[in-house]
Amino acid sequence: MLSRQRLFWRWQPYDLPGSDAAFLRACRDNAAYHIAHCPDYAAICRHLDFAPEQLQTADDLARIPVIPTLFFKRRALFSMPQWRMAMKVTSSGTSGRFSRIGFDWGCILAEAPMVVNLGFRHHLVSPKPAHCVILGYRPHKSNHTGVTRTMFGLTHFSPPLSRTYALNLVDGSYVPDLDTVAKTLKKLESSPFPTRVIGFPSYLWFGLGRMEELGLKVRLSKGSRIILAGGWKQHYAQEVDKRILYALTEKVLGIPEENINELFGAVEHPIFYNACEKHHFHVPVYGRILIRDPDTLEPLPTGRVGLVNLISPLMAATPTLSVMTDDLGYLTPGEACGCGRKSPYLTILGRVGMTDIQTCAAGAAELLGQAEGKGEAF
Amino acid sequence: MILANGTLLPDSRRKDLIAHLEEEINVTRTGEPLDAETVIAAVDALGKRLRSGEFDALLAPFFPFISNSTHLDTLRHSWTELDTSGHSSTVLDTPGQSSTVLDAPGHSSTSLDGSGHSSTLSDLFGLVCRETLEYKLHAELGPELFGERRFSQTTARLLPLGTLLHVAPGNMPGLPVYTALEGLLTGNVNLIKLPRADKGLSLAALSLLTRQEPRIAPFLYAFDLPSGETEELRALARLADGVVTWGGDDAVTALRELAGPGCKLMEWGHRLSFAYVAGYEDRQSELSQLAGHIIETGGRLCSSCQVIFLDARRREEAEEFCREFLPYLEAAAARRPGLGAGAPASLSGHTALLERIVEGRTQGERLFRGRGCSLLFRPDEELELSPMEGNVLVKCLPREGLLAALRRKKGCLQTAGLLCPEEDRPALSDLLARAGVTRITRAGGMSAAFPGEAHDGEYPLRRYVRVVDVEK
Numbered sequence: 001m002l003s004r005q006r007l008f009w010r011w012q013p014y015d016l017p018g019s020d021a022a023f024l025r026a027c028r029d030n031a032a033y034h035i036a037h038c039p040d041y042a043a044i045c046r047h048l049d050f051a052p053e054q055l056q057t058a059d060d061l062a063r064i065p066v067i068p069t070l071f072f073k074r075r076a077l078f079s080m081p082q083w084r085m086a087m088k089v090t091s092s093g094t095s096g097r098f099s100r101i102g103f104d105w106g107c108i109l110a111e112a113p114m115v116v117n118l119g120f121r122h123h124l125v126s127p128k129p130a131h132c133v134i135l136g137y138r139p140h141k142s143n144h145t146g147v148t149r150t151m152f153g154l155t156h157f158s159p160p161l162s163r164t165y166a167l168n169l170v171d172g173s174y175v176p177d178l179d180t181v182a183k184t185l186k187k188l189e190s191s192p193f194p195t196r197v198i199g200f201p202s203y204l205w206f207g208l209g210r211m212e213e214l215g216l217k218v219r220l221s222k223g224s225r226i227i228l229a230g231g232w233k234q235h236y237a238q239e240v241d242k243r244i245l246y247a248l249t250e251k252v253l254g255i256p257e258e259n260i261n262e263l264f265g266a267v268e269h270p271i272f273y274n275a276c277e278k279h280h281f282h283v284p285v286y287g288r289i290l291i292r293d294p295d296t297l298e299p300l301p302t303g304r305v306g307l308v309n310l311i312s313p314l315m316a317a318t319p320t321l322s323v324m325t326d327d328l329g330y331l332t333p334g335e336a337c338g339c340g341r342k343s344p345y346l347t348i349l350g351r352v353g354m355t356d357i358q359t360c361a362a363g364a365a366e367l368l369g370q371a372e373g374k375g376e377a378f
Numbered sequence: 379m380i381l382a383n384g385t386l387l388p389d390s391r392r393k394d395l396i397a398h399l400e401e402e403i404n405v406t407r408t409g410e411p412l413d414a415e416t417v418i419a420a421v422d423a424l425g426k427r428l429r430s431g432e433f434d435a436l437l438a439p440f441f442p443f444i445s446n447s448t449h450l451d452t453l454r455h456s457w458t459e460l461d462t463s464g465h466s467s468t469v470l471d472t473p474g475q476s477s478t479v480l481d482a483p484g485h486s487s488t489s490l491d492g493s494g495h496s497s498t499l500s501d502l503f504g505l506v507c508r509e510t511l512e513y514k515l516h517a518e519l520g521p522e523l524f525g526e527r528r529f530s531q532t533t534a535r536l537l538p539l540g541t542l543l544h545v546a547p548g549n550m551p552g553l554p555v556y557t558a559l560e561g562l563l564t565g566n567v568n569l570i571k572l573p574r575a576d577k578g579l580s581l582a583a584l585s586l587l588t589r590q591e592p593r594i595a596p597f598l599y600a601f602d603l604p605s606g607e608t609e610e611l612r613a614l615a616r617l618a619d620g621v622v623t624w625g626g627d628d629a630v631t632a633l634r635e636l637a638g639p640g641c642k643l644m645e646w647g648h649r650l651s652f653a654y655v656a657g658y659e660d661r662q663s664e665l666s667q668l669a670g671h672i673i674e675t676g677g678r679l680c681s682s683c684q685v686i687f688l689d690a691r692r693r694e695e696a697e698e699f700c701r702e703f704l705p706y707l708e709a710a711a712a713r714r715p716g717l718g719a720g721a722p723a724s725l726s727g728h729t730a731l732l733e734r735i736v737e738g739r740t741q742g743e744r745l746f747r748g749r750g751c752s753l754l755f756r757p758d759e760e761l762e763l764s765p766m767e768g769n770v771l772v773k774c775l776p777r778e779g780l781l782a783a784l785r786r787k788k789g790c791l792q793t794a795g796l797l798c799p800e801e802d803r804p805a806l807s808d809l810l811a812r813a814g815v816t817r818i819t820r821a822g823g824m825s826a827a828f829p830g831e832a833h834d835g836e837y838p839l840r841r842y843v844r845v846v847d848v849e850k
Binding site: 074 | 720725728749
């Protein structure tokens with residue numbers, strides 16, 4: 001599937017109209033591949049009267065059978081034998097059911113230029129070595145969650161000097177240790193090298209709040225960054241106004257707003273969404289987003305609120321060409337942002353009440369909540 | 379944390395405590411028995427404090443909704459509900475099994491009554507009072523309660539079963555307290571395995587109860603048993619005369635393995651319910667109430683309608699019914715509050731369709747899509763789980779075939795919502811009852827609670843006592 005590589009090696013990441021033809025071609029090839037290699041997917045397409053040739057214009061993308069993430073949580077679909085996959089990744093960290101998604105080598109080959117390209121454009125890449133503090137899970141061979149791997153991967157945008165984790169495996173289960181994190185941050189203050197704090201926004205919020213309560217203030221070296229991954233979306237109850245979080249970050253860690261990167265993605269749709277300077281997630285050329293009517297699943301016009309449908313021809317091991325999240329959100333035309341990027345941006349409003357769906361960040365938040373209850377946090 | 383004999387202890391004391399538990403329980407059971415009046419008085423006093431608002435801060439996070447009824451059995455019913463997913467939920471942490479306490483799709487702690495009002499914390503207040511508890515005791519154990527019955531050569535008395543081990547899942551807040559309360563009312567020593575998702579509510583409530591009435595303290599032990607502590611659970615099961623489980627088949631099977639022979643099993647498992655339509659008394663009103671029930675409960679309760687069976691033979695009749703009923707369902711769905719309220723219905727319905735496609739089960743079916751709901755005609759007669767969230771199944775099942783079809787689901791039948799002409803009601807009710815159904819209601823009352831009603835065909839308190847005959 002060269003069409004996929006052609007799409008992911010494109011140089012202009014936010015030129016959607018310019019990439020439409022390449023995107024449609026890659027989607028057609030991807031759908032044809034899954035139909036040929038995954039009998040279950042072929043049955044779904046047949047039942048819903050879909051054939052790859054129907055994809056001729058951007059409007060046709062809505063015709064691709066959309067598979068809810070709920071489906072992947074109940075049933076694993078693969079389009080190649082396991083030995084041909086690079087890895088298998090799961091969506092959930094600690095509890096609940098999770099999706100099992102296969103990653104093929106071609107997918108990894110395609111992701112690399114996307115991540116490097118966007119990493120440069122969003123100032124993530126730096127030749128200067130940095131200490132990494134990860135407000136997330138320490139990788140372990142028993143942990144197959146996408147977010148763990150993503151956070152580990154994110155430590156490589158600059159040469160990593162050290163890694164400190166907030167969630168460590170103790171006797172087979174993850175235990176939060178924000179105390180060590182706070183101590184490490186204090187120590188890193190005197191380091192000549194910058195620090196990168198990578199993690200769940202909710203952990204940053206709890207951690208900073210606690211540090212402020214204790215009167216702990218840290219001035220990290222110039223060039224230090226915060227990289228937030230793994231979901232605001234799971235956290236409506238405590239979702240903080242982002243501005244308050246940025247102000248707190250500056251106050252407690254001395255890291256200014258422009259050095260905060262926010263990322264968005266899903267195991268079923270591992271596209272590297274980066275927030276722009278105005279904190280908007282513009283859709284990059286590697287994916288498309290449709291918003292669908294919550295009552296009928298029909299596509300809605302731009303601006304209307306509905307279920308978020310993510311489309312990308314990235315994956316060949318699992319048919320995730322068009323997946324439906326259980327998030328409610330809406331798209332805004334790129335011009336309204338003011339950052340100069342023309343592609344529309346996604347705003348996520350909340351998650352619909354499907355408690356079947358447990359996410360990594362929700363699981364992590366659960367751990368944190370338990371620890372707080374026992375007075376172990378800090 | 380552990381609650382033992384009125385004292386809160388850290389988990390580190392658990393092994394030690396369990397090792398000496400038998401002696402402690404023996405001392406308790408040799409001493410003064412616990413009578414129902416002591417428990418009722420304590421609960422009633424706690425209820426008064428609850429109603430005064432003393433515990434609002436403690437309870438509020440756990441009870442977004444509570445059943446709107448003044449009868450304890452509503453809670454009992456809502457608590458057994460669930461895990462209608464067909465993917466059974468595991469309460470026990472047995473090796474090689476992942477421990478999922480909560481895994482019903484669209485599962486929520488919301489419970490709705492037949493009249494369609496979702497309820498609030500204040501509705502809990504009616505449940506913890508003297509009148510309700512006395513009513514329950516009398517309804518289930520009869521007027522003599524723990525008095526003596528005299529026969530020519532013997533007298534018979536009801537005594538507690540002895541020691542009960544309760545294993546409750548975390549899918550309804552307060553369930554561990556409720557099941558413990560039933561054990562206390564019948565005078566038993568209660569060992570409670572707390573669910574992982576309990577987050578302190580049960581411990582707090584039980585500890586308040588023992589402080590309110592210290593005589594209750596030796597009859598209550600509650601444990602936070604983490605995953606993989608099968609040995610400790612087995613040790614607790616060895617001490618018990620009876621094990622009370624709430625949950626899916628996996629939980630029940632796991633506990634059956636743990637409890638040795640001679641240990642009585644009391645299983646409150648997951649059930650399926652359906653509507654049976656054989657005509658109408660008031661067509662519009664009944665269809666509208668049934669639609670309201672389906673949307674409000676979302677198929678999540680044991681008493682929720684999963685399948686609408688029609689007393690009909692021909693597919694055309696069923697399709698005609700779907701066309702007629704869909705607008706009623708849509709009207710009820712449109713009343714769901716909030717942005718994107720139809721999304722769980724659409725996602726569940728679509729996911730279920732994809733599952734049927736890959737399983738090759740779409741043959742002969744017909745899907746009637748509505749806004750935020752759907753009706754699926756299936757050409758078989760089986761009672762099965764619907765895709766839930768307002769997506770319900772419609773099947774033909776002539777009354778001649780009713781008993782045979784329902785017998786295939788023995789052990790998991792619960793409520794039948796019966797829609798029929800008045801003159802047919804006695805005969806059809808009788809037929810449904812003989813087929814194994816334990817509750818027969820009208821269209822809108824499938825999930826309503828009725829005073830004095832049994833739980834899945836049994837009076838629970840009767841199972842927690844035994845009869846002792848003594849020769850004169």
